[in-house]
Amino acid sequence: MNRHLLSMNDLDREDIESLLATARVDFLDLSKRDIKKVPTLRGRTVIDLFYEKSTRTSTSFELAGKRLSADVINVKADSSAVGKGESLKDTTLTLNAYRPDIIVIRHPHVGAAAFVARFTEAHVINAGDGMGEHPTQCLLDIFSLQQEFGELGGLKVAIVGDVLHSRVARSNIIGFQKMGMKVTLVAPPALLPRGVEALGAGVANSLDALEDMDVIYLLRMQKERHEDANYLPSMREYIARYQVGLEHLGGGRKVLHPGPINRGVEISAALADSGENLILQQVEAGLAVRMAIMYRIIVDNAAAAVEAAGETTAGASEAEVKNIHAVG
């Protein structure tokens, strides 16, 4: 992995496969043990810096850090010096003085994670930057799809709903296509970003397009980001035309949703309550994938630093790779 995880553009397909293999092999079953902890990041410090409300992302990052034995501190904007007017730069510099190894940041503005990365030596993980990106969500979605479908190449996925305001959609359009999936965006024109075709995804304005799909990826209707304009004539009309329910399933089609769901808006109550969606599998995957991200961001970069320092003699590394289990 690179030094930071800010965008799905930071990873190529090989990186994604390798990272998710780590999640599957090393971390998925950890939660089923009585002792749900490994000593891998003992002594490391993780700061979770959250400027937006979050349940699953913040709890899963906190749990992931703790289960890796790191010391985890949660800083919530509403109960910190941020409320006293401290800037993001000053908060970062302050936290950086504690020498954390990883800073996880969730912020309402695009580019906030990249901004934080400029002022700290820690590895920065973007846990959602406004309408920018949410790469760890994308990775756990890819993981959940792999668990369900195996090989993802050629799979057809519709991303349905409030694409305009969705960082999840942005990361998933990038990530799903890297995995060889065909992506179609399904939304009323007002909820599609201008020039979205440039990202390579197809566009449809009706749920009829779902007929052809293997996966339906539902987005949350982000009503809190609708205050600046009227994007929809009425919620009732949106529901009538774009709500996905059990009637849209069939042919092994699976439904994903990043949560939290708006029951009765983008997803029908019947679909939300049925076993036909992968929502809870996504939550479970989120923990394993975030553990893998923290583990790999530390070990990959540490190993790269050792190699760069020339401590690994030329030629030895390949032999070591082959014999790593034989020499201990």
Added chain:
Amino acid sequence: MSGVFVKTVVSADQLGRTIVRISHEILEKDQDPGQLALVGIHTRGAHLAHRLAKLIEQFTGREIAVGELDISLYRDDVAARGSLTVRSRLAQPEIKGTNLPFGIDDMTIVLVDDVLFTGRTIRAAIDALFDYGRPSCIQLAVLVDRGHRELPIRPDFVGKNLPTSQDERINVRLSEVDGKDEIVLEATREEVES
């Protein structure tokens, strides 16, 4: 002139006989097969554990619990070597993690590895085991003990003692992973005698 010196120190036949002997020694020491479990350390230790279990089953007519342990998350050099471990594991066609399909509480666990060197892998394996339960005792079986211990760890069952120098390398090859059984000594020498 420098060159790589390679020598087969244990042949396939010898290796087979050595494994049979270790299985007898385990049975001699641990007489209740019901309380016995073999846990192999990935990758080659796991294959050795399965071979030993099969032999013990033949001798006793009773099934022996076998598991596999991956110690990557318990290494003491996560920062420096962790990534190499990750990459080497991902290079394997079918990577597997820890698999202990039985409770280890109150069992006699025989850890199995191919080469015993510094002892650090075994330290990590013991730590990992304790996160799965509380065995009544842990023993260690290795195919090769090459010396150079850095921790106070000693094997209970040894296939072959092969005194080596630090810059030599012992490669255990097993048919399950390498296509054939043998133990090879590799050394880089400044001068190769003719």
